[in-house]
Every structure is written in structure tokens, then in C-alpha cells.
Amino acid sequence: MVGRRAYLTNVSTDNRSPLPDRIDSIFKRAREGKALFVNRNVLMPEYVPDRLPFRENQINTIAEVLSPVLHGSKPSNLLLYGKTGTGKTAVARYVLSRLQAELSKGGLTVSYVNTRIAGTEYRVLAEFAHSLGVSIPFTGLSIGEVMGRIFKEIQQKRIHSIFVMDEIDYLVKAYGDGVLYEFTRASDRISPASLSLVGISNDLKFKEELDPRVLSSLGEEETVFPPYTVEELREILRERAMIAFRKGVFSDSAVNLCAAMAGTEHGDARRAVDLIRIAGEVAEREGLQTVDDSCVKRASEKMEHDRVEEALRSLPLQNKIILLAVSRFDTGTNTGEVYLAYNSLSKKIGTEALTQRRVSGILAELDMLGLVEAAVVSKGRRGRTKRIRLLIPQDTFNKTLAEDPTLAATF
DNA sequence: CCTCCACTGGAAACCTAGGCTC
DNA sequence: GAGCCTAGGTTTCCAGTGGAGG
Numbered sequence A: 001m002v003g004r005r006a007y008l009t010n011v012s013t014d015n016r017s018p019l020p021d022r023i024d025s026i027f028k029r030a031r032e033g034k035a036l037f038v039n040r041n042v043l044m045p046e047y048v049p050d051r052l053p054f055r056e057n058q059i060n061t062i063a064e065v066l067s068p069v070l071h072g073s074k075p076s077n078l079l080l081y082g083k084t085g086t087g088k089t090a091v092a093r094y095v096l097s098r099l100q101a102e103l104s105k106g107g108l109t110v111s112y113v114n115t116r117i118a119g120t121e122y123r124v125l126a127e128f129a130h131s132l133g134v135s136i137p138f139t140g141l142s143i144g145e146v147m148g149r150i151f152k153e154i155q156q157k158r159i160h161s162i163f164v165m166d167e168i169d170y171l172v173k174a175y176g177d178g179v180l181y182e183f184t185r186a187s188d189r190i191s192p193a194s195l196s197l198v199g200i201s202n203d204l205k206f207k208e209e210l211d212p213r214v215l216s217s218l219g220e221e222e223t224v225f226p227p228y229t230v231e232e233l234r235e236i237l238r239e240r241a242m243i244a245f246r247k248g249v250f251s252d253s254a255v256n257l258c259a260a261m262a263g264t265e266h267g268d269a270r271r272a273v274d275l276i277r278i279a280g281e282v283a284e285r286e287g288l289q290t291v292d293d294s295c296v297k298r299a300s301e302k303m304e305h306d307r308v309e310e311a312l313r314s315l316p317l318q319n320k321i322i323l324l325a326v327s328r329f330d331t332g333t334n335t336g337e338v339y340l341a342y343n344s345l346s347k348k349i350g351t352e353a354l355t356q357r358r359v360s361g362i363l364a365e366l367d368m369l370g371l372v373e374a375a376v377v378s379k380g381r382r383g384r385t386k387r388i389r390l391l392i393p394q395d396t397f398n399k400t401l402a403e404d405p406t407l408a409a410t411f
Numbered sequence B: 001c002c003t004c005c006a007c008t009g010g011a012a013a014c015c016t017a018g019g020c021t022c
Numbered sequence C: 001g002a003g004c005c006t007a008g009g010t011t012t013c014c015a016g017t018g019g020a021g022g
Helices: A002-013 A019-032 A056-071 A088-102 A121-131 A143-157 A168-175 A178-190 A212-218 A230-244 A252-264 A269-285 A293-313 A317-327 A335-349 A356-368 A394-402
Strands: A078-082 A108-114 A160-166 A194-201 A221-225 A372-378 A384-390
Touching (some): A056 A078, A078 A088, A088 A108, A160 A168, A178 A194, A335 A356, A356 A384
Parallel strands (some): A078 A221, A160 A194
Antiparallel strands (some): A372 A384
16 A cells, blocks of 8 residues: 555656656557567467367367267267377367367357366366356365256256366376266266266376276277477478568578477477567567577577566465575575574564475475475485475576565565 | 484374355 | 355374485
8 A cells, every 4th residue: 555655656746757758669669660470379379270280180080089979979088198288288179169160059068177277176177167157156065066066057958068178187196086087977877968078188197097987988089199399390380480470580590499499398389389479579579670599599598587487476475485595595405404594584574484394395396396406315314304406596586586575674 | 234313295184264055 | 153065275293214324
């Protein structure tokens, strides 16, 4: 409140602030400079292209598996496997949208939920329910109750429903396969309506964690998506760049570099497409006429930088304090030392300190986010602990955490 | 080869904040 | 309003452990 008032006062009294002039010059440059992009949308993550090169086999298989719905019978459940950025989601969306277009008179609902983004079992089901038009409170119902409402809706409306669960491996790892079991079991008793599952998994070994009954039902049909080769990536990128940019803006060598950089990261097409978009944005911002190799390199650095900053910013307060405690040891440290430093920081800030068990757990979470390296090491007589090291550049770290008013006092 | 440190990490219980049904 | 349910974060308890040093 105080902060906002101070800000408003500042703006209203200082009309000659340099801000408007800078905006003018940005606008002027944007108006005068030739836009590099013709169609930026085709480089957005949610864009589904009309043509998915090198995925014809997968498209045909999935179309075949799902086609029974066209004459009113239940399609088999389907599992799609492959690493990130191999086109699983795009292919699934593509085939399903074609299927829906084919069945324009309705009778088919397609629901798509990313289970990792939804977060919990309950929220996955709630999102599915919402997409069927059933309203579910964000808490308060049992899982069984939500399931019951979903099945009731499908049965009453006599619809065929296809439920796509992206990153299904996440759900199974975190919550087990109970929900999947219920789904596969229930599909018999809702006839003549039907429910088919399409599971998308990044993890090839995820099947091992499934109950055999679930596996035999869910894995009726399977399609594997191999990583794109560098040549395939190059082809895909060239095609996209051609639509996205004005002619001659994006150099061939920059396309090749994007393909090579993403190719070394297991053929991840999503990352490759992000890379050309951001390289274009970098060039645009700098007022360049073409996008060359150096723009791609800067784009790659920017992506990494943004990822880290975003991860830092969205951290809960306690995790930030723990990170701050880690940063006090520039040569690396261990759990015990971090805990002591964390305790004194908490006292200084005036927050209740968590237990060491919890701090240990949070350190493991920070390790997963790539903000910290926490490897379990044994020091013989001196026990077993985590060797902890901050992985973020100090300046990025300080700049981002200093934004948090509760932490400002510790800098 | 054995001991023993400084934890790790699993499991269960607890807490808060919410909603539903009767 | 009681009694049930949920999520999600946390605490409590404790068995387990890799390996340096005796």
C-alpha cells in the first residue's frame, strides 16, 4: 500500500521522467524498422502445424486406433512414448482435431490435461470434469466422488469421450495408478457411451510401475516417438522459419546452428523452435535486419537465464531463505552448515525455522530444479551428508532475490 | 575388518484451509 | 453445525548407510 502510493506520487509529480521518451523511441524503431517476423504464432509452443514431417507413421497409427469412434464404438486406449520435444503432444492434438472435424455433428469430446501442470490427482480429474461441463470445487470432494460425477455425465449425455493425459508418468510416479485403474474398469459399465484414454509419457520405463491389469488395458495400443535427428530438426526448422520470418531474414547457418544445439539435447524440437523464435526476438530488439549465428547463441543464453530467474522468483519464501543460506558458502558446503546458516537467517528475518528434515527435503527439490547441486556423499567417520553448491551466477541470484521485500534486509 | 558419524530418506501423523452432505 | 472428505506442507520418528579411520 505504502509502496504503491509512493510510486504514484512519484510519477504524477515527475512528468519529465525519461520513460515516455524511451517508449517513443521503441515505438519509432518498431514502426520504421522492417519487421523480421511475418507470423510469430507458428513458433509458439501451443501451435499445431498443418504438416508434421517425419511423423507420418505415428499419425497413421493413432488415427487407425481412434477411428472406431467414427462409427460409434469405443476406441482402444493408447499410450504414446518418447522424450520431450519428439512431437507426441503435437501429433496427438493434430489427430484429435482432425477426428473432431470429421465428427462435426458432435458426440465426441476430447479433453486434454497435462498432469504435471495440473499438479495433483484431484486437479487432473477436476480439469477433466470441467472440460465435460461438470463443475467441481477446487477442494472438498473425494476422488471417488469426482470420478462418479465424470462417469455420470458421460453416461447421461451418451457421448464418446477421449481423455488425453500428457506427462502421465508424472501422475503415476506421484500418486500411483489407482485413478487409471478406475478409469479402465469403469469403461465397461458406461456403455453405450465410452471413455478412451490416451496417455503420453516422457519416460520409457514408466510401464514398469503400472499394475498389470492397468497395463493390459491402457497399453492396448502403443506408439513410440524416436528423437528427431539433427537433419530432421534442420528440415523442420527451415520449414517453420520460412513461414515465420520474412524472406532472407533467418540465415541457413543460423537454422543449422539451432538444429545442432537442440539436436545435442536429445532431438528436442520444442526447444529448437523456441530457440529460433527467441533468436528472432533478440535480433528484432537490437534492430538487426537478419538473424545470424550470434543471435542464436545469445538466444540460448537468454533462455537459460530466463529459466533460472523464473525458477528463483516463483520459489516459496522458505526455499529462498535456504538458497540464501547456501549462497553464504561460496566454495560449497553441507546440510548441517546450511541448516545453521538458515536458522540464523530465519531469526534475522523473523520467520519460524523449519526442521532439518524438511530443509534436507527442500535442498533435494532445489537440486531437481537445477538451482543447487546436492549430491549425497559419505565422509567416513564424519558421517554422511549432502555436498551442496549453488549453481546460479551470484549476480543473477542477488538481483532476483533482492526483489523480495522480506529478504531485502539480508543483502 | 569393524565402528560410528552425520546425516538421508521413508513413513506416518499432524495442521490449516477449504467444501460437501445431511 | 457436525462429521465427513480433500490438498499440501510440515513435523516426528527412526531405520539405514558409505566409507575414513581406528
